[in-house]
Amino acid sequence: MNSNKSDSLPGFKFNLNTQSVRDLPFGWAKEATVRDFPVSKNLAGVLMELKPGGLRELHWHTNAAEWGYVISGNVRTTIVDPQGKYEYNDFKAGDIWYFPRGHGHSIEGLSPEGTTFMLVFDNGAFSEFATFSVTDWLSQTPKEIVAKNLGLTTDEIKSLPDKEVYIVQASQDEGEKKEFSTPLTHKYELLSQIPSHDHDGGKLWIASSKEFPISETITGAILKLNPGALRELHWHPNADEWIYIISGKIRLTVFASSAQSSVLELEKGEVGYTPMGYGHSIENIGDEVCEIIVVFNSGVYEEISLTSWLSSNPESLVAGNLNLPSDIVKKLPKKEKFIISGKK
Secondary structure, eight states: OOEESOTTSOOOEEEGGGSOOEEETTEEEEEEOTTTSTTOSSOEEEEEEEOTTEEEEEEEOSSOOEEEEEEESOEEEEEEOTTSOEEEEEEOTTOEEEEOTTOEEEEEEOOTTOEEEEEEESOTTOOGGGOEEHHHHHHTSOHHHHHHHHTOOTTTTTTSOSSOOSEEEOOSOOOOOOOOOOSSOSEEOGGGSOOSEEETTEEEEEEOTTTSTTOSSOEEEEEEEOTTOEEEEEEOTTOOEEEEEEESEEEEEEEOSTTOEEEEEEETTEEEEEOTTOEEEEEEOSSSOEEEEEEESSSSOOOEEHHHHHHTSOHHHHHHHHTOOHHHHTTSOSSOOSEEOOOO
16 A cells, blocks of 8 residues: 655655566667656666677766666676776676766676666666667768778778667677776675675665775665565665665655655565655565665765664653653664564
8 A cells, every 4th residue: 555645745656667668679678767757866777688699789878877786697798987998797696887977888698598687877867768879879970980980991881880779689709808907896796795784584785885996976785675574764864765676565664754754565666766864664565575676876875773863862862752651662672673574
């Protein structure tokens, strides 16, 4: 059940399942941006699948950095920075990447069964469908300029595409794999790490700029909650929170101050959004472990949880503030719970 205790609040939920798909022979993509999800002013997401050999062509983004998480399958990325340094990386399910704004890159699907990944950008107005692609660029440039630039004749480049291909089939010849030369790697094996939080009710893996130094503007995480478990009431002082449900069913509560709040149910394929500073919680209300992508538009991770806050204050203060008897206050947690088990 969804409820909203103020008509002035925006919607904090978006169904990516029903969004239109850009469908091509070697892959597809669909996105959630501020255009269709107005509350998401600072973060946008794109779900993409590449068929075997599918290549998200060489391209760059002028207004956002890109964070990627491999949901299933394997991919290979290439990237070059403004200093001409480059990196090739292979990714498996559970790995993440971060590409700074303006850095040229590509993504190639390697799995025989196809590859699915989520891209998140630190600008809600970003659109993956309005990006800067190499084929679009070259098709819009006079052929004699392109030929001169590449040291070829116009006859030799006549097979270049006459429009953007977006996703194309990659060559089956792997070719030379160049050596790593960037000072900071763009790859982080997130789910191969020890969880940052490991509780009876679930686990959280997180990669901020502390763990993944190149990720200066985005912190990414995977949250797994057991049935009935609660990611406790908390807020983030420095960032908005964008979530995508990979599996399971959750209840998201959002508190916007001044007696304004929302309670929303989200299922697989749906997106939730909590603006910076808004109090919120995530509860698994399904019968299976739920897996959630969680992304923040800051490379520094900050959060304050209700149990941590209350336990840091004198018991007499808490009792007076919450109008609770002192013997009840003594039963409150003495430290942060973070994830609370659903077991009774």
